[in-house]
Amino acid sequence: MSKIDLYFNVTKVQIKDCYYLQDKGNITFTELLYLMGGNTERSILFDIKMNDKTVIIYSSVDGHTLKICNKIKDQLLQSNPNIELFSIDDFKEDVTNYDKLIIGASIRYGVHNKIVIDFINSHKKKLDSIKTAFFSVNLVARKSEKSNPATNPYVIKFFKTIDWTPTIVEVFAGKLDYKKYPFFDRIMIQFIMWITKGPTNINTEIEYTNWEKVKKFGMQLGNM
Numbered sequence: 001m002s003k004i005d006l007y008f009n010v011t012k013v014q015i016k017d018c019y020y021l022q023d024k025g026n027i028t029f030t031e032l033l034y035l036m037g038g039n040t041e042r043s044i045l046f047d048i049k050m051n052d053k054t055v056i057i058y059s060s061v062d063g064h065t066l067k068i069c070n071k072i073k074d075q076l077l078q079s080n081p082n083i084e085l086f087s088i089d090d091f092k093e094d095v096t097n098y099d100k101l102i103i104g105a106s107i108r109y110g111v112h113n114k115i116v117i118d119f120i121n122s123h124k125k126k127l128d129s130i131k132t133a134f135f136s137v138n139l140v141a142r143k144s145e146k147s148n149p150a151t152n153p154y155v156i157k158f159f160k161t162i163d164w165t166p167t168i169v170e171v172f173a174g175k176l177d178y179k180k181y182p183f184f185d186r187i188m189i190q191f192i193m194w195i196t197k198g199p200t201n202i203n204t205e206i207e208y209t210n211w212e213k214v215k216k217f218g219m220q221l222g223n224m
């Protein structure tokens with residue numbers, strides 16, 4: 001729970017013995033005071049939950065992980081205004097300023113960016129004191145048999161080499177866009193695709209991401 005929050009989520013109001021649901025959603029402190037002062041009944045109890053403060057941190061090279069993060073951010077913003085988004089390179093805040101921290105990172109040549117691993121290692125204790133989630137974005141996850149954290153080789157390897165157990169872990173299939181890649185990268189990805197029976201035509205641009213799965217993950221994050 002945050003120390004300073006200007007928004008409150010009011011879902012229940014009790015007047016005398018009578019409970020009734022008054023879904024006010026997110027209201028500001030001023031609105032809350034107005035709501036309390038404006039009622040003349042003697043005993044008023046508000047079921048008030050302060051909004052969690054959430055930060056989403058991404059490591060993205062071609063912008064697809066960032067796109068997924070933005071989808072999640074927009075989804076979470078519908079019920080909580082306290083959502084922040086940072087590139088891992090720019091994140092300099094204290095982890096414990098947040099109730100929830102989500103890291104999204106893409107795979108390049110078999111690994112997540114080293115900065116992600118360094119960040120987790122150097123913030124391990126603080127990360128363990130709040131709710132956390134991690135998701136990986138890679139092309140191998142386009143195959144159904146490698147599309148969940150227990151079967152995706154990069155996620156399995158990642159958690160074997162790192163001492164961190166997030167509250168939620170997920171994996172999403174990424175984007176293939178040959179035209180965006182420099183020559184060497186294109187040849188390499190074409191080769192990997194050829195081996196794994198994927199598309200090799202250089203005009204290919206495919207988003208393999210299952211957006212319904214992203215939405216479900218977003219819902220899990222909201223309830224985490």
Ligand SMILES: Cc1cc2nc3c(=O)[nH]c(=O)nc-3n(C[C@H](O)[C@H](O)[C@H](O)COP(=O)(O)O)c2cc1C
Nearest residue numbers: 060061062063064065106109110138139140174175
């Ligand atoms: C140079 C390069 C190397 C990649 N290496 C892998 C890989 O080893 N395994 C894999 O599953 N996907 C690999 N990918 C696919 C990316 O993980 C995928 O395109 C993802 O959507 C990229 O996300 P980003 O735009 O956030 O960096 C690679 C992509 C590129 C361009």
